[in-house]
Amino acid sequence: MSEDRVPERSESSDLTPPPPEPSASELLGAALGGAARSAGLDPNSDASTGRVVWTAMGGWRGVVESVLPSLTFVLAFTLTYDPDTETGNLPLSLGLSVGLAVVFTVIRLATKSPPGPAISGLIATVAAAALALFTGRAEDNFIPGFVTNVLYGSAFLVSALIGWSLIGLAVGFLMGEGTAWRKDKRKRRVFFWLAIAWAALFAARLAVQVPLYLAGDVTALGTVKLIMGLPLFAPMVAVNWLAVRALYPTHKA
Incomplete structure (x- = not known):
């Protein structure tokens, strides 16, 4: 009697093709979407617009940490300003500003x-x-702030012009559709204008603040920087939130 031979299994039958490598746009969208979700900007949530904006600003703690160091610098420099030398006490003003930033960091670490x-x-x-x-x-x-505005503004502008809006990449990741939004003309148009709006905000800051910097008007520059900070950031977040929720009505509360 001949032995029954079990047919050998082909090694190729056990091999499954490796998953495709994520594209650069997918990686960028994941990074942007993750940052947006961490900031409380998740279109899948049922939070109200006001709550979303407040969370994105970091609540009272975030507002204080964002505003107080700059405000302290401006106040200290203005109060110590000497008309004869046409300058204020720069070391004291900077020391108070940095000191507050250190205190805020220590408090966060202490409270975990x-x-x-x-x-x-x-x-x-x-x-x-x-x-x-x-x-x-x-x-x-104020120069680092100018650099930040240039970089962010350029990134939003370029992404809109080449058809890969940073807003669209982030939302596509959060909504689980990747880059499929680029096939929808309505979504592409909305994401284009949202990115342009952010670029315009950063450009407006530079257009107003750089002349004050060149004039050496520290008090006016610091005041305008505060006014064009959170007071403009908050409504921009609200507009983005409402626009995205309108594009994805099935995800509304």
Whole structure:
């Protein structure tokens, strides 16, 4: 009797094709979407517009951490301004600003709160203060902010012009459709204008603040920076939130 032979299984039958590597747009969308979700900007949530905006601003703690160091610098420099020398006490003003940023960071670490916002604020404050101390010009304390506005504004503008809106990439990831939104003319148009709106905001900040910097008017520059900060950021977030919820009505509460 011949032995029954079991047919050998082909090794190729056990092999499954590896999953495709994520594209650069998918990776960028995941990064942007993750950041938006961490900031409370998830279109899948049932939160009200006001709550979403308040969460994106970081609540009372986020507002204080964002505003107080800059406000303290402006007040200290203005109050110590000497008309004869046409300057204020720069070391004192910068020291108070950096000191507050350090306090906020320590409080977050002590209370085991997410330290990211405070740490990023501290790094920005220290970098700006170091530059101003190095040059001896108080207005140079605002240069890092100008650089940030240029980078963010350029990124939003370029992404809109080439048809890969950063807003669309983030929303596509959050809504689980990847880059499929690019096949929808309505979504592409909305995401294009939202990106343009953000680019316009950053450009407006530069258009107003750079002339004040060139004029060396530290008090006016600091005041305008505060006015064009959160007071403009909040309505922009609200507009984006409402626009996205209108595009995805099935996800509304």
